[in-house]
Amino acid sequence: MSPAISPASPRHFLEFRDLSRDELDHVFLRSQRIKARFKAYERYWPLQDRTLVMIFEKASTRTRLSFEAGMHQLGGAAIYLNTRDSQLGRGEPVEDAAQVISRMGDIVMIRTFEQAIIERFAKNSRVPVINGLTNEYHPCQILADIFTFIEHRGSIQGKTVAWIGDSNNVCNTWLQAAEVFDFKVNVSTPPGYEVEPERAGLNGAKHFAQFADPMDAARGADLVTTDVWTSMGFEAENEERKRDFADWQVDAEMMQIAAPDTLFMHCLPAHRGEEVAAEVIDGPQSVVWDEAENRLHTQKALMEFLLLGKIND
Ligand code: CP
Ligand code: NVA
16 A cells, blocks of 8 residues: 655635735736636636535625636636535534545635634645635635736735725735735724724734725725625624714715725625715726626636646746
8 A cells, every 4th residue: 555645734825914925926927817818718727627615604606606617717626515505504513624625625715704713624624725705804805806906007016095984804804915015005984893903913003094084094095995884794783884884985075085097996795875886886987897807817826826836837
């Protein structure tokens, strides 16, 4: 019998800063190349015979679709599991699930609640684990968002992003990304919903500023972005949040105060008339459809990097 193969220690993408700036720059270059190939209907199958296992403990449209389609387009297969119809929903320890799943799949994507869950999974996984959204972070979203910014405006270094609304998982990830890429985030939340730097995993306060008035946060920004007032898992607070966030809507006046060429992004799904006015999300400054599409290209580049390292063909 041949000796047991000991798995090399896998790279994970659990938080945005798990990849260095140099590695993220590489992923963006690959995203561009992979996107161009996809648009040209050119077959590119570097992950032939590889299997992605996707575990969803919360709902999703974009994340499921982009990972599943992405893995097929790279020549591999994707398997969808959710808490409702797997043993995960019946109390199987996450450590045991990680041991088993990572012996059958080559890469895992998880959407769950606390960050600690995905960290426990990763510690027991033989293969790379990707965060597809937790209560704390949404790193794949910001990968797509920064790639979208670069496509429209070039490097994000030195630029200003205005975050209007809840200091949630998407906001925390913007704040981490600002440290990696050296840009600034102006955050405006209602009182009581401010950024918690420790929860966001920040090294300091150099890359963000908090504003009581959302107009002050938006003034002069290169990008204005927002998200739902109530994230998944916080539905019980919905009515209270609707009252608390009523003055934190991104509207046309706010986009004017930013600058006429300021971009608008939203990770989606959006609630027109709540966190964003229809005239903004459906208006000329909005790049939300490019942003959503880029989930596909950037995650394909991410999976390629985590499984094959830096390749350049
Ligand atoms: N933006 C995002 O992650 O969308 P889904 O919840 O549809 O996956
Ligand atoms: N902050 C939102 C993002 C959804 C993609 C949530 O966690 O529900």
